[in-house]
Amino acid sequence: MTLPTDAQRLFHGRGGVYPGSEPWALDWYPPVLLLTCYQPVSEAELAPIQAALTARWAELMPDQPLNLVFQHRDEVRADTRLLCGAVPDPHVVSEQGAQFKVHLMRGFNHGLFLDMAEGRRWVREHVAQASATNPRFKALNLFAYTCAFSVVAMQAGARQVINVDMAAGALSIGKQNHHLNGITSDVSFLPHDIFSSWGKINRSGPYDLIILDPPTYQKGSFVAEKDYARLMRRLPDLLMPGGHALLCLNSPKLGPAFLQDLMAVEAPELSFVERVANPAAFADVSSDRALKVLVYQAPDLA
Structure with a gap:
């Protein structure tokens, strides 16, 4: 995992390239990581993933707190919660020299695909x-x-x-x-x-x-x-x-x-x-x- 300046996907399990990880995605909306699961997941299953991200973050950004949002979603609804840190309000990210307002804590879509x-x-x-x-x-x-x-x-x-x-x-x-x-x-x-x-x-x-x-x-x-x-x-x-x-x-x-x-x-x-x-x-x-x-x-x- 690297942390670029622009918003982008970091891990795309849904593409099937990583067998066994198909339900998972990890996105970077600076300064927030968004972890998404497309099937039901227990707290016991989520905990080691959060721990691994926390450890990796400490290596990448030792002087910055981890901001981590988790969303479980299916075709009907999306449940979103803040696991640690905070989400800026307003939250503005960049892509190829443009600025976009995003909203990670509500809805299926976050303002920028x-x-x-x-x-x-x-x-x-x-x-x-x-x-x-x-x-x-x-x-x-x-x-x-x-x-x-x-x-x-x-x-x-x-x-x-x-x-x-x-x-x-x-x-x-x-x-x-x-x-x-x-x-x-x-x-x-x-x-x-x-x-x-x-x-x-x-x-x-x-x-x-x-x-x-x-x-x-x-x-x-x-x-x-x-x-x-x-x-x-x-x-x-x-x-x-x-x-x-x-x-x-x-x-x-x-x-x-x-x-x-x-x-x-x-x-x-x-x-x-x-x-x-x-x-x-x-x-x-x-x-x-x-x-x-x-x-x-x-x-x-x-």
Whole structure:
């Protein structure tokens, strides 16, 4: 274990690379370690892990107290508690030069998905390159959550980003993230169910980049197997000629072929460009099971 400056995953048991440790994950949200278990665990099982982390921390940071949060979670709920130390309030972490507000003590999600770090890196590099010759570069960030993609795109030189999410609370944190990074204009936040109406989104287009990062399954709002196709068929009309779409899917049950086959049916004019690699810390014995981040491009004008 090393302790970098940026937030990132330190141990990824869920990838199956470490047999017997599949339920466990360890994340670093400086200055806090977050230990997560995806199956029930007894105090007797937890105690030696906490002891090992305490001992290792004493070697790495002998002059600093250990801040350790534990979360047990399943598909229904998450139980979170502080095992030792403290959690800053507000708690702000960094990634690739950007600042993000996180909240480890409540909810399933913590404000920043660490597995999407390379997706954000791709957006940063792509927007920086494209905006050098296109000063009016515009991006649409669907299922924006706390708007990390938007922060990165604006830092990289985008002229405008429109963030859309049903959760007004998540967008409120997104606004705070933009202010943390000194971004105070040219960003929109729409608390909106895209399936109820595409009017606002259509009127603000077309877009040079569209980011789609929906939940795999969220009852009442999005189910990937039936709803992803509804997003894809909108892309040709929403993209600028030569524009790009970043499609994300985090489902162990659906491989990249699920997205590629759907795109071939729903938006065949878009061409596959690449699959963005996941962070090394998220190594998985099956690339089909791991996070999928695929890049597509609309045709240029003839």
